[in-house]
Amino acid sequence: MDERPLLVVIGPPGAGKSVLGKQVARLLRVPFVDTDRRIVAQHGPIATVFSERGEEWFRAAERIEVAKALGERAVVSLGGGAILNQGTRDDLATQRVLLVTVSPEAVQRRLGGAVRPLLTDGIESWKRIVEERRELYEQLATRTIDSSNRTAGSLAHELAEWVQREEER
Template sequence: MGAGKTSIGRKLAKRLGVPFTDTDARIVAAYGPIADLFATVGEPGFRAIERVVVAEALAAGGVVSLGGGAVLDPDTQQDLARCEVVLLTVSEDAVADRLSSGKRPLLVDGLASWRRISAERAPLYASLADRTVDTSHRPVAHLVEELAAALTQGTS
């Protein structure tokens, strides 16, 4: 959460000339605000919806931005094993400003929730990633160029 998946993903897709899909945006367009989904169908219901949207997006190809919890699903993990996965990380000091919007239903107690969720998921994220990029203090344009070069040349 707060690593810049959408902004970097959108710009990277444009730079590579491929489609971009933000699975959270697709969910919102089809089902309404994520916070409302959590309130009405709970996290398990949301994760079921998310799984369908993620599978469709990954099958379509291009650059796909997944919500942070999407990788908790074993089927999504299997799908990602067949993809080039980039993990975007962010430091705690850099994420504090980025999370001030209040639009994240799992961050009930702000930065403390982010710390807990990040620590819980970090090993899984790392195991799925083919490359990791820290987005904390670098301009998006530089990150996009670095990723585009690495992805088109097949280097880490």
């Protein structure tokens, strides 16, 4: 039997996908996989990969890591732009997908001075990216939650219970 994630977490940069995914995985007692972290472990910081090799190269490496992660029994967090790949979107069509949304105000507090290669104009870049990807995110989502004003801990408990109920079906 093929393994598959219990939950795949998608959403824009700064939404809290990794923090939330890690907590849900802990509650479900399964591994947590962050595809961006795997890329960093193999190729170095994402900002460096973007500047030295370009976005196209990064997206190809990302696709490889996403495909591997979608074959694991885990909670999987994808980078914000992973859904731009058609193969990834096709793969997600058969998965339980959580879209984590966040308000511009909350994301501005979270990102602070973090270096994100596609956020060259700060929050304005973020708003533009979110708007460009919104329809894809929404089409892929099995469930959507907003992380702007709730703690990751309370969201994680709610989501772990949801996944457990879904798994029992």
